[in-house]
Amino acid sequence: TMLKVMDDHVEPMYIAHLEPLYGAHLEPIYESYVVPVMKDTLEPFYRKSVHPVIKSQIIPTWNNAISKLVSTSEDSIEMLHDLASRQIYLISTNVLKEYSDSLPVPVVSFLEYCQTQPDDFLTRLLWVALITVIFLFRYTLLSMIIFFVCVPFRIIWFFSPLRFFFRGKVVKV
Numbered sequence: 001t002m003l004k005v006m007d008d009h010v011e012p013m014y015i016a017h018l019e020p021l022y023g024a025h026l027e028p029i030y031e032s033y034v035v036p037v038m039k040d041t042l043e044p045f046y047r048k049s050v051h052p053v054i055k056s057q058i059i060p061t062w063n064n065a066i067s068k069l070v071s072t073s074e075d076s077i078e079m080l081h082d083l084a085s086r087q088i089y090l091i092s093t094n095v096l097k098e099y100s101d102s103l104p105v106p107v108v109s110f111l112e113y114c115q116t117q118p119d120d121f122l123t124r125l126l127w128v129a130l131i132t133v134i135f136l137f138r139y140t141l142l143s144m145i146i147f148f149v150c151v152p153f154r155i156i157w158f159f160s161p162l163r164f165f166f167r168g169k170v171v172k173v
Contacts, residue, residue, distance in 0.1 A: 013165065081122065088118040 092114040100108055114121045134141065157163055 081119075084122050085118040088114055088121060092118075 092111045095103075096108065096111050096115065103111075
């Protein structure tokens with residue numbers, strides 16, 4: 001209902017103010033100059049030259065590059081995970097060998113857990129790191145989310161003729 005009210009309010013303002021200035025002058029120019037160029041020149045050129053190249057070369061190349069990128073990144077992540085798990089196992093084993101007699105019991109049990117289940121420990125460690133980073137940058141992340149959600153509305157407002165009617169106060173310096 002709000003859009004209907006706005007349409008009922010905006011359309012008379014457009015008809016009263018902008019259409020007499022631009023509508024009658026721009027439509028003949030558009031019909032006589034822009035439409036023939038688009039139909040006679042741009043559209044045949046696009047169908048004959050651009051579209052076949054996009055369909056035959058660019059799309060297959062793009063799909064191939066994306067598939068290679070995904071497979072390479074999956075292999076890299078798997079390799080890094082295995083390497084980190086092995087390092088956790090080796091570090092916990094070395095610390096237990098050298099200092100098991102002098103360490104408190106909870107620390108020894110934690111190191112034994114790291115030694116027996118390094119993958120589970122690594123997963124939990126990464127979750128803690130992710131939550132910490134999100135907590136530290138919460139205001140920045142929230143600002144970015146709000147900015148990206150509002151971008152379409154900002155673009156619409158930029159091209160809207162309403163912004164000429166609802167201007168803020170002009171400050172003269």
